[in-house]
Amino acid sequence: MSLIKRNDSDYTTLPSIWDNFLNRDIFNWGSNFANRGSSVPSVNIKETPNSFEVELAAPGMEKKDFKVELDGNTLSISSEKEEQQEQKDGENYTRKEFSYQSFYRTFHLPKDVVDAEKIKAKYENGLLQLSIPKREEAKQKPSRLIDIS
Numbered sequence: 389m390s391l392i393k394r395n396d397s398d399y400t401t402l403p404s405i406w407d408n409f410l411n412r413d414i415f416n417w418g419s420n421f422a423n424r425g426s427s428v429p430s431v432n433i434k435e436t437p438n439s440f441e442v443e444l445a446a447p448g449m450e451k452k453d454f455k456v457e458l459d460g461n462t463l464s465i466s467s468e469k470e471e472q473q474e475q476k477d478g479e480n481y482t483r484k485e486f487s488y489q490s491f492y493r494t495f496h497l498p499k500d501v502v503d504a505e506k507i508k509a510k511y512e513n514g515l516l517q518l519s520i521p522k523r524e525e526a527k528q529k530p531s532r533l534i535d536i537s
Contacts (some may be wrong), residue, residue, distance in 0.1 A: 411519040440520040447514030461499050466492040
């Protein structure tokens with residue numbers, strides 16, 4: 389048995405059914421799900437000497453869509469949003485895609501470090517920002533020189 393090298397240029401005149409099939413939406417699930425809002429938003433968490441700063445990217449949402457909850461040292465951020473697009477006049481559509489967005493993220497904060505009463509949150513330009521201050525006793529103290537006797 390011999391191996392025969394196939395030259396793909398010999399087949400350029402025939403349209404490839406497989407190429408058409410493989411380039412369809414079925415293999416683009418990641419981008420399709422992201423377009424419909426079922427992906428989990430990206431989060432940045434930064435620790436400063438005085439607080440934890442959380443940024444959650446969620447464009448297209450409104451501040452009323454979020455639920456932010458602190459239970460002990462567990463921070464939960466969630467959202468559920470369903471969009472109904474009214475279409476009347478016989479409703480003779482060939483394709484109509486539902487729009488439902490939801491996510492749930494939890495983060496564990498260091499125990500006894502967070503001042504829960506002073507947590508602030510704001511949503512602006514597609515970015516949910518949380519400022520979680522540390523308790524005074526948990527903040528890092530500046531270094532000091534210790535005298536040797």
